[in-house]
Amino acid sequence: MGRAIFLLALALVIGGPSLCGQSAVDVKRPEERAREQKVVEREEKKKAQSTNLEIRGATAFKEDELRTVLKEQIATIHDFGLTAARADDAAFFLELFYRKHGYAKVDVHYRIESGSRLVLEVTEGPQVILSAINFAGNSQVPAEKLFEYAVGPTRERYSRLQKELPFVATDVQEGADLVHRYYISEGYLNAVVDPPQYHFSADGTRVDATIPVHEGRQYFFGNLIFHGNTIYAPETLRGQMLDLLSQPYTEHRVDDISRRLQAYFKARGYYAVKVDATGESEQATGGHVPVIVTISPGPVYKFDGVNVTGLQRLRPSYVRNRFASLEGKNYSPDVLDEKFRELMRTGLFNVLQINPQPEAGNSLQLDISAEEAKAKEFGFSVGYGTYVGGIVGLSFADRDLFGYGRPLTTSIEISQRGYKGEILWDDPHFFESDVELKFRVSAFTFDFEGYSKFEIGARTEFSYNITKQYQVGVFGSERRVEIVSNDIKDKFIGETRYFVSSIGLFHTLDLRDSPVVPSRGLVLGQTFELAANALGSDIEFFRTTARASYFIPIGKTLLEVGTRAGLIRPLKESTSDITAIPIDERFFNGGRCAASPSAISGRMIIGAIRLAGNFIPSLTSNIPSPFTANYRARFLSMPATCCPKRIIPASMTCAMGSARGYVTNFPLVRSGSIMG
Template sequence: MAHHRARRGGRNLPGNALLPDPFPMIRLSQLAGLFLCLWLAAPAFGQAAAPARVVSLDGITLELHGVSDAMEEPARLLLEKQIGLAGDKTVSPPLADDLAFFLQAKYLQTGYEEVNVEWRLEAGKAVLDVTEGRKRFVGKVTFEGVEASRNPELQPYLVRQTKEREGRKPKRLPFVEADIQAGAGLVVRRLQADGYLDAAAEAPVFTRDAKGDSVDILLVLKPGPQTLFGEVRLAGDLSKFKEDVGKKAANLSGKPFNEVNLETLRKELKGNLQSLGWYAAEVTSSITPGHHYSGGTVPVVLTVLPGELFHVTEVRLNKGLSNGAQRVARSVFLTATQQRYAPETLDLLHRRALDTGIFDRLDVEPAVLSSNTMALQITGQEAKPKTLGFFGGYETFRGPFLGAEARHVNFMDTGDSLGVRAEASTVGLDGSLQWTDPAIFGSRNALAVSLNAETFSFREYERRTVALRNTLTRRITRRVTAELFQNTSLSAAESTMLTLEELGPPDYSIISGGARLTLDFRDNPLNPRRGWLAGIAVETGVDKGDADFRFVRTDINASWYHPFNEKWRMAVAARSSSFNSSEPVTEVPIEQRLFNGGATTVRSFSEREMGPESRRGSTPLGGLSTTVLNAEFSYTIIPNLEVAGFVDAGSVNEEASLFSPGDLRYAIGMGIRYQLPIGPLRIDYGYNPDRKEGEKAGALHLTFGFAF
């Protein structure tokens, strides 16, 4: 049976070292010595022959020999991917040769610099024989020619390609010679960024441990003289800037010289002017691009030429967009016309247009019409109009849940959207129908009308509700959103265990309206690491049913997020709600009251369980005011997985205006978060340090999303 080596012949593999020559000339004595060495080394490796492994995909069968357990999964994934890309349906010599070639490249990327892969065809399948050899790891790294204190700074550049490919932080980095060669170039560029414009490096020197598996690396650097910025000043018309940009220029003086930093400042100044409406602004530099500077100082003059102030006069839409998409895009971007050109405003409008769900992609390009006017050229690609999705999971409070959601954007080519949602869980059924006009009457406001039907069963009572909600939303700035809302609901509650005072009025019809203001300065709404969020909502309403009460509800929240470094971060939050009613708490329906305790409040209690309970059972009765304080510290173990410690405090009071620090109840606990695209999957356990009679020691919570 013929054996074939993978194509090597000095071919460069992407991101890898050159493969060794296939047939080095070996004398008979050398060959005998080689076999003797291998025989003596075999016990040291202490590995039995790896079992044959089979990979099958699309009618192609591969048999792998010599693949260790550590390399089985990477090899399998690679070969399945390559078979899929090839599209072949039968085994052939070219396919087998390609697969052996890519498998050998994978081994080299993993640190097996002595690997050899041969292939043969046998009984309709390809057999790949792998001789792995020893896996090598990066050992001691030494830089000569620079201060020893710079070694920790430069080493990440030397091994960057390997670290990026590994994806996580391994205990030991595999040694890949080609990666180190490329990393030496990154080290040199780093020195050049520090003003050592003539920096160079000798070829890396590798010292392999004959008895172990490490490879020590020596990189001799030749920095040369350092070049610094001399005086950096601005000239021209600086009156258009809103800030003292001269300080930014002066800050470069005495810093290491490189054209990247200079170009960054030049573009920043130009972008600053364009954001203020000076679209044709130019900032020129006295430095000649590409001119070689070596040592000493380099003075720089940046000349500012603002040009004319530009205004947007019209919006031009791509004829390929549907009527509904054009209506929405025109309504959104018309607000930018007859105003000065402002990229920040256009960014806000762009986000608002994408939020409608009509567009997969939307491009906004300024088109100059005259010396001071421009049009906005809108092009893009529309999203799939109809979507259907299913979801399910488990939460501690709701138990297992399952649901479906259908949405039709650009309904009947109007630009409006229609959505239907249904969900079932152990606490009840919930269904809704929502219609949304993202640009009502061609304005900047979005109107949403939703009809909701819900059944809810909790402990000793049940409730059925039908509600109509109208919401008018306006995104004032990228960070500030205002909302007006109106609710009309019909509800019926019943219980065979709760008294009428505990349950409150069983039948009630509430008409209410209110407003909400949200300030969101977080870096990411799904996984915030930095920034803050604050909001206030006020709602007033009246019951037109049997209860006949009036109320004003107020909700205030604030949270702050701060990272200490890449691993550690903290978050703190405060929330307060009050329900000022014309009647005492016993005359307020139980579902209108305020509750505390649970996965997003005080986590030493199960959902709603803080506060007074029914006399004959254990149903939480709620109150008319609540307070919640949270502090959380989290640590990233590996990417997407965090462990957190937290402290919570909160209270429930039967009167809206009553609060005393002595009423606070506490939680101390820990949790785990796993990041998903929709937010974190969160498991928390909160311990109750001030238990009262009958209370549990703590509570376990499994849910989605952040606590605050």
């Protein structure tokens, strides 16, 4: 009865918060705009099929396909009437379509019959194939390299498996322009590429193109000559662009020199720095162009104050406090970018703009314009597991509880083996510091193979990031556990009703390139936990777990290889006494959770004995395969998004592990594996 009352209370917490809509501006998501565009296209296609239009002489393409090509022009005729100008537009675009497919001699004429009937008469002619593209005058760059640029505009519309491409004169001309741009990008400043010359076969079905090239000399970077107040030594400044200086000379790379040096000075507080780089190609010697760099650094600026506008529900102090640590420090765009990313990760904002504004005394005020996202989110889930059976879940989250920017999440999940409820309060800035507080209250029941349990408890956790990669934390936990039924011999069960009070610490080293969507990197983590009578615990033990995962990119997918290990020991009783540690606190091997990357608590029956132990190693490999889901839900009057265009991870896992322990003074060592 008590368990039902507790879960009912959780349900009331989920339904209790106000379900009124948010006042933030509802910005259309990209997928919504795409859906609207598809609706417009479908309407245009319907109009294209219903308009009084006849296409005569077309044999290479079906009429439905040609109508689709002309859907915009036909829709205009459908809506505003047929005129000579609109008929001419339709004929022009139809002819353009044919030419894009190699019909170089196509001719399309229009005729208006009975005042409202449009007839397009097509004289297709033969499809012309591009036999070859030859280059004349290239001595430094091989023809094979130039060919890829010349044929690129046509190739991008066809598969690379298609050997013969249609001849499209505009594409070949565009390809010649790409060849010229390639020469410029490789330092051939005086390169000239003449218009293509075409040579048709006798029957007019094939054409050879010749592109004359005048390469000229290739140029490289010469000396960098610095003028103005450079602040730093020339060797230091030159070191910021060694990769650019080793490449051929181009005007684009000269502009990159200015951008590199501006970024270098701004990262050191010179907000108003001006850098002008000019290449002196007329003074080039031996193919090396000197570059004059003029620097005006200006004063060093410091952060001073924040002005916030656009907030509706979130208190402005939340945003100001995120930037309070910057006050009095030198300006740095990298620091601002990191703060911006930190705020956007909270999910509190749709739009966030940070504009530094110079003030008197070489200080910068940050003008922050924000548009809030919807803070409340209602979610539901339906699933099935081979071990737990059917699963139904409900959740409610408020990312901006009372306007302080602290999220509260509540959830209930019911499966064929049990049910659980949870409330999570997350304060990423405890007392406006860099310490994160998480407080979790939960209760659940579960029917394992061999016994059923009920557990209710709370966990308080403080964590701190010493660096971006290294996190440390401490926690305190209190749980009341009851084995409500079992079909295992009592001598193997241990305590069936007990209270656990424990403290512990953990640390994590995350070397992945991205904690959200990693493509490679290593993650290491370890937890230490101590339960003792001095803390009010009925049982005493020391437990530690460790894990390591490495992410390896393989083509477009990702392989995760992980290993885990755990050790639990009673503080007073002998390790040979299996009942010293209650059954639900031991490590188990086998089952759906034992070797998965997310837990080490699976179960496996060996005869009438549940295999358990005080040490468990496991090795896992996992290939995540994300896919997207896009759906919405409405609950009463509150618009709520349930996983809108969110990446949902799916994976294939292979794992193996073992558990070691003692039953009646005989060691039990068993191994198990899981794949799914």
